[in-house]
Amino acid sequence: MAAPSASPAHDYEPAGELKIGQVGIANLRVRTLDVARLASEMADRVKRAPKLFARAAVIVDFGGLAATPDAATARALLDGLREAGVLPVALAYGSSDNEKLATELGLPLLAKFRAQYESAGGAPVAAPAPAPAPAPRDAAEPAPARTEAKAPPKAVAAGQPGLIQATPVRSGQQVYADNRDLTVLTTVGAGAEVIADGSVHIYGTLRGRALAGAQGNEKARIFCRAFHAELVAIAGNYKVLEDIPKELHGKAVQVWLEKEELKIAALD
Template sequence: MSAAMDFELAGELKIGQVGIANLRIRTLDVAKLTEEMRGRVQRAPKLFARAAVVIDFGGLTRTPDEATARALIAGLRDAGVLPVALAYGTTEIERLSEALGLPLLAKFRASYERDEQAASQPAPAPTIREPEPAPPPKAPRSAPAPATPAAANVAPGMIQSAPVRSGQQIYAENRDLTVLTTVGAGAEVISDGSVHIYGPLRGRALAGAKGNEQARIFCREFHAELVAIAGHYKVMEEIPKELRGKAVQIWLEDQQLKIAALD
């Protein structure tokens, strides 16, 4: 008889939402990029020190050569973050990722490309239509009974009733997120819609994760490590001290993150 096979796994693999920062390269200046990242780490070490970063070369007209890319990776590591992948783009970027020994991640490019394509599309010209002749009169008929309005095809908001503790991440996909209690330091709540927090916010809150610039964050007691809407963020060091501990709302206006106390 053959020995019984052991089907007990030594490691359980799951695919889930991963909080990784995306660095969109606008100007390929290794020294400047390194200093900018070093400044971010120094201002918010609990947030950025040894943070996983995806490098996105999609904003450049040309893909950098391997030597320049390696110099950038070394500079970012020296600044205190950990480049872990390239954002998916062209076949040249795919070849570069193979040369560097880094994986490609696709999801970070979606919102950038969607925004840029929308901005480049010209507004449709108005359609001019000839006036149509009036239809012949019809015999009167009784008014139809009022139709029952169809239910809106909207996903219900996600409600988190338990405290979100350090190291936990809660993600509400394609809907709002309501947290009834505390978001602890080191915890992260993410929503593709708005975020409502009815207790203290000591960790990170990210709304409009897929690029919804109309999303907002509402918080009853504000001590956040970081808040972000559609990728625009502020860390604790950039938040006025008079707002700490207050009830606030956060929104995006003219590509700037605004924070104001709630009356």
């Protein structure tokens, strides 16, 4: 009698590889529930900096309001944001009413990721990322919300060496220095992103995006040798190239935060 044939080996290789890590995404903290005004403000941002904001993923954060809006109003806002040129993809974590609203809208709830942009007036702003972040990796197109009662920023560990990036950061790549400074010895290309919980030092040309103080450290700074940045931000306060005086383009500059206002000046 012939021996039974061996069972075929099962292929456990997944069809898709799922990874959880650093996500560049904007957080729109709604401070005044005026759908038309919010959509108009967003359309203006997209018009001024289309490479950064056009079709950018956005978390909508209703945590700054006294009450969670009803589903009809929330849908009108989502439609207005889409018409303005961005893509609302989730609601930010909040109250139980907010969770019910997300279910009704068919959207997920997400924590406030570190993202890139604005600090006031219902604008998307940089926010702390609760998940651990990976080393340099390719990242999708972006790009951030200061809460009313934010947790104290995570201090950069004393004596911890900064992260040194010796090769160019190319378009679509992201480098993140977790709880330390970041030093880039070469260039940051257009469409690339460098982020640090401490300060960012760039010894070449900055053409992409640089974000310092990503966990809320308002004393962090950005230094670069040749400034052509798409965007710079410190602790969620940002400026895009269109907002920066032309006489600073191509110069060696430093960027710092003073009374919640982003300052940029040429280095002597």
